[in-house]
Amino acid sequence: MKYVDLDATVNGQSGVISPTAYLAELPNLDLPTEAHAFATDPNHYDFYSQRCVKDLQLEATRFNDEALDLHFRHNCWKHEEDLHIAYRGVSSLILATDPEESWLGNTVVLDEILPHPLGCSHEIGFRTGTLTIICRDLTATWVPANCPDQPTSRS
Secondary structure (H helix, E strand, O other), X not given: OOOOEEEXXXXXXXXXXXXXXXXXXXXXXXXXXXXXXXXXXXXXXXXXXXXXXXXXXXXEEEEEOOEEEEEEEOOOOOOOEEEEEEEEOOOEEEEEOOOXXXXXXXXXXXXXXXXXXXXXXXXXXEOOEEEEEEEOEEEEEEEEOOOOOOOOOOO
């Protein structure tokens, strides 16, 4: 990732995940409309938010022509919704992971969306590896999840 630091040092503590540099650069990035909306959502990089991408798990993928759909499953202790991302005009898909590891079920650490001559690049950092998609634009949709262990109200 160019700006998101997955191994930052903050207040003397190393090994911290920090989107600070990315959030500072984000207002200067010319992103496609829907990618911009997803990246600039105030909850996206708020680790305490139910709509932060951290700790989601990649559950399913579907590729059709120039479209890619990713389904991320919620973490019952943090999220009340699943996340679906639909990519349109996909021109590149790069998976960098250990061949011994399955990328389905892999847990998201953080992500970064950057401008690209063909639209945007979306790099998703997982606990084991990364997935980078180059596309014209993407649409992120949060949908209610079924989480039986989750409390019905938050205090």
